């Protein structure tokens with residue numbers, strides 16, 4: 099379990115995004131590489147607004163060819179159907195045998211709205227409110243089947259105990275869903291919800307719904323403050339703050355030899371860039387940065403986006419990770435099989451089963 | 459000698475050279491699927507999908523097929539509990555199956571009413587890229603307020619609107635699939651029509667098949683017309699030789715007015731097969747499966763679907779009800795209707811009286827007879843004859859057991875079809891289009907405008 103100081107398990111994740119890549123193999127190569135480094139999970143971004151394949155599809159394609167690593171596609175919630183979104187994420191959990199996550203995102207541009215022609219573009223703040231509702235209805239639909247709903251009772255001829263299936267009757271501001279889901283409860287109960295708070299307006303959704311929050315920070319002190327703030331907000335929403343993992347988002351450019359280009363850059367902290375904090379230097383100093391932040395209890399881990407996908411991920415896995423392992427900070431193998439187990443997060447109780455228990 | 463010479467030359471198989479196409483249907487959420495059998499495994503675990511897909515690929519099948527239902531079926535206002543229920547989302551499963559198969563086509567059923575063209579076209583194009591050209595889309599149009607309760611869109615479309623929407627949906631998807639230049643540059647599209655008014659850029663280059671294969675499953679005149687104009691394959695229920703030939707002639711006859719030829723649209727009925735070492739053993743096994751499919755509870759339920767009223771006080775081993783059915787009672791939701799209930803009830807009562815059958819026996823007798831029952835040799839010959847006589851171009855095989863239900867067929871019947879020269883002995887192409895012998899859609903010329 100992660101202690102509240104953040105000095106528990108270190109969690110590492112990497113982005114496997116690659117420009118102009120539509121076939122499976124390059125994604126498979128990077129994910130396998132990340133899995134060789136025993137990383138917690140990989141992410142793959144997605145947007146209707148720029149070229150690229152459907153991210154959830156790509157990671158489904160990758161799932162049977164990998165064994166342990168968590169798989170987190172971006173899934174947009176603005177122009178999609180919440181019912182389809184939850185079914186697809188639940189299915190990713192089934193085909194990966196408990197390794198699915200999802201990173202909700204919104205589509206706020208006029209261009210994206212015109213691709214669908216169903217609703218006008220809306221402000222991101224409003225759309226993140228809706229994304230929160232989608233996250234909410236998703237967990238309800240995942241719970242709409244209790245784990246032991248399938249009974250195969252030959253004597254009564256019943257395949258399921260329908261008392262263990264539940265309507266969700268969700269009424270949101272912009273949509274409603276009756277339920278139950280068409281997909282039985284996924285192996286993890288709830289696939290892992292990753293919210294990128296570096297997106298404006300996503301902060302509250304993270305505090306309320308995220309299992310993993312990605313944050314921007316220039317140094318360990320700032321990171322610690324952001325983490326504390328998120329945990330506080332999560333507690334205000336009635337959540338256990340220890341059930342939230344906060345990872346610093348960091349772009350990494352490991353092209354410059356063994357050590358940092360700027361002396362002290364690694365240990366001192368990343369440089370600001372247009373796309374968020376950037377570490378530029380070698381794998382050794384990156385290990386120092388990770389170590390320093392982790393020892394300071396600033397964050398629960400890092401989400402790393404390689405600037406040059408293959409090169410930087412290779413250096414991370416071959417250079418930085420072994421050092422962290424050697425220092426006893428990072429796992430050398432996966433003791434668990436599900437993504438939640440990597441994160442040290444419990445399998446959630448079913449909200450409807452709990453309800454039924456209270457009544458009896 | 460002379461008399462034989464006067465006869466027309468026998469229609470030699472190898473000269474006809476019509477190759478059978480085969481597809482594997484993952485067992486569905488209805489009582490064709492037997493879950494009580496000790497060999498029955500999970501409907502959900504990926505291992506089950508992998509098993510059937512690998513079996514199909516071992517049998518050199520054209521494609522693997524997944525159905526879809528967007529709301530759990532209900533009976534008497536409650537979730538129906540007697541049949542297998544619950545399944546993973548199709549496209550996600552197929553993307554995963556692309557990792558464990560190499561040549562097999564991968565077909566997903568995706569509704570045109572509760573989806574939007576941009577997202578659907580993108581998901582199929584992605585599958586086509588990730589599978590190296592093996593994607594197929596079964597465009598269904600089921601649309602009712604009951605299913606709509608799970609969606610933003612909600613509501614209901616009547617049949618005419620369903621098919622105009624589906625036709626425009628597919629046409630729009632094709633515009634998106636065609637939108638990038640052959641050199642791999644995105645090019646803007648714009649579509650304005652009755653149902654969709656959209657514009658922008660697609661996020662994927664042209665996929666390996668150009669357009670994923672389009673399948674249609676629906677039987678009304680509107681459905682047939684839609685298939686004739688836009689589909690590559692029809693998944694039909696007409697699985698008997700007579701009905702098959704009539705359907706085949708009807709649908710192929712509609713092609714010319716769309717500038718298409720008979721080979722452009724493949725007719726594949728969904729069929730079931732039961733094998734045995736002797737004809738008698740096959741019949742016995744078939745009867746055993748039918749008894750498994752129609753449990754006492756299922757027999758009453760089937761009757762209630764027709765009668766439209768609660769019949770739980772009836773004995774499944776007793777006679778049929780004397781009362782008349784209530785039409786449109788709404789007792790059952792989310793399943794396809796069987797025709798005029800009063801006529802069906804009358805037929806069934808007559809049958810029961812004539813043969814002295816109980817409720818359960820009547821249901822077994824009327825609803826679940828398998829399409830092909832016999833020794834592997836007999837079944838292979840019948841399948842071949844079915845196709846050579848233009849009752850179909852191939853079959854979507856619906857096994858009753860998950861996931862091992864096609865093991866025997868692949869081991870025992872496929873080699874015989876190959877011996878007859880009626881079936882491929884290897885995959886000659888890499889794409890589903892090539893397996894089906896379908897033309898590659900021609901990309902629009904560079905200077906041609908993309909605006910519809």
Ligand SMILES: Cc1cc2nc3c(=O)[nH]c(=O)nc-3n(C[C@H](O)[C@H](O)[C@H](O)COP(=O)(O)O)c2cc1C
Nearest residue numbers: 525526567598599600675676677678681693694695
């Ligand atoms: C063989 C067959 C398979 C079908 N499979 C599905 C399915 O998986 N999901 C679905 O929603 N509808 C399915 N349908 C329903 C059709 O898409 C269509 O909505 C229905 O047949 C009514 O259209 P029609 O009036 O043209 O017959 C199927 C229909 C047929 C004939």
